[in-house]
Amino acid sequence: MVRGQVYPAPSISVSPSVVVALGGNATISCKSERYQHMTFLLVKGTVSPENVMEKQAEKYEVTFSVSNARSLDGGIYWCCFVSALQEWSHFSVKAYIKIRVQVHLKPSIAVRPKELVPLGESATIHCKDENNRRAKYSLIKEEALDIIQEETGGRKGATFTIDNVTQLNVGIYWCDYKPDSGSLYSHFSERVYLNVTDHGFPKPSIKMVLQEEYPSGVNVTILCEGPENNLTFFLHKSMDLRASQETEPGSNRARFLVQIINLEDAGNYTCQYHKSGNPFVWSVPSNPAQLVVRESIPIIIWANVAAGCLLLVLLVLLLTYIFYRKRRKGKWTLCGCSTAKVTKQPVAVNLEPVAEAVPDEVSYAVLRHCSVKIKPTADQEGISEPCVYASVAK
Structure with a gap:
């Protein structure tokens, strides 16, 4: 395969990472940046028929799946491609896949600074076993070809430092650990993001x-x-x-x-x-x-509430007034007598002059046929009679 290596090496990546849980899944990608329709070979370890998988690319890239991972699936992987004329590419870099048995609780993880890291400055990622055990911690990065860092930590966990951050350091990170007292690993932690600011970008x-x-x-x-x-x-x-x-x-x-x-x-x-x-x-x-x-808006709302309360009070007062007026509806004054309705009854008319008569003059008598207390009868017609004036000539 060394003969005729005329094409540049393809790239290789493993997703989500090179650390795979026993029984988990991973995808290995091999990609040519310039050449299409090549035949790719994925090699595990040394070149032998049982260690080579082959696939034709529709365009620039092919993927190989690792499903229901077993311990035997761990190892070193690399890839290359060959043209229809049997002209080969150079070999890609190596990817180191590790299969781990996970039984312990996942650790906590935090990145500092929490927001954005200016290019060229430092960042730290801290991982900690919640049971405060001494353990060996691994820092894992998405699609990285190997474990980024490994640190042994005590009760306070382990801190991973990334100095002079570049664009190669950005991405998604997580971690796991293996207690010193055993060979089994923890589950993966949550993911954290390492983002950077590039002062070379124009300001928005x-x-x-x-x-x-x-x-x-x-x-x-x-x-x-x-x-x-x-x-x-x-x-x-x-x-x-x-x-x-x-x-x-x-x-x-x-x-x-x-x-x-x-x-x-x-x-x-x-x-x-x-x-x-x-x-x-x-x-x-x-x-x-x-x-x-x-x-x-809050001021308007409170003003509307106050106005509504005032209108409600006025409405209650108006209804009270109307009810009071209805209670007194039948009572009105007739000729100075307070009475509701009068009945037609015989009236005694007093024709005596009010004052001493003067000869050859006309005297007037006011006929008041309103009794002081008159009870209404059932067949009352509700028609009041006017006051009557009578002139008496002597």
Whole structure:
């Protein structure tokens, strides 16, 4: 196979990682960067018929599966490809696959700094067995070809340091451990992300659609703009991630719709982006844009509540007044007598003059046929009689 090695070596990767749980699965990928339709060979250990798997590529890449992994599946893997003219590529680098029996509880894991690491600075990843046992810890990185680091830790666990961080260090990490007292391993920890900021990326811009104070309960549109298309933007408020959004098709801008719920939504907003090919390398943050929120909506709500209470009180008073008037509906004054309704009864008319008569003059007598107390009868017609004046000539 050494003869005729005219093509560059393909790349090899293992997903999710070179550390595979017993009974788990993994995928080995071999890829040519320039040549299509090649025949790829995956070799485990030394070249022999039983250690070689072969597959034709539809384009640039082929994948080989490791299913229901056994201990025998562990070992060193590498690949190459050959053309139809029997011209071979150089050998890829080696991938070291390890099969582990996992029985212990997974460790905790944390990365510092928690957010973004500027290129060239240091980062640490800390792993710890919750049972505080002395153990050997392994730091594992997604698609890395070998274990990144191994450290022995005591009750406080183990700390892995990555100095002078470069783009080669970015990615997804996790860890496991093996207690000193045995040969069995723990389950994998949770995943953590090591992201970096690259000051070589142009700084994005950010702006509010309308520069004004916003009341609570409305939506605000925030625009983030980058140097090129096909970017993914992240919107932060005071370093806390609020949302992520890809740029609009054929555009270098992303729109964020922020709903203002209370005064806590006010503050400084910034945005960052990464390119589609590398989600772990970010730009520096944009200059901050301030979102100002006023309390107009709560004031209006309290004013409406107060007005509603006042209207309710007035309505109760009005209903009370109408009810009181209905109770007194039948009572009205007739000729100065307080009575409801009168009946037609014989009335005694007193024709005596009120004062001493004067000869040759006309005297008047007022006929008041309202009795002091008159009880209504069942057949009353409800028609009041007017006062009658009679002139008496002597």
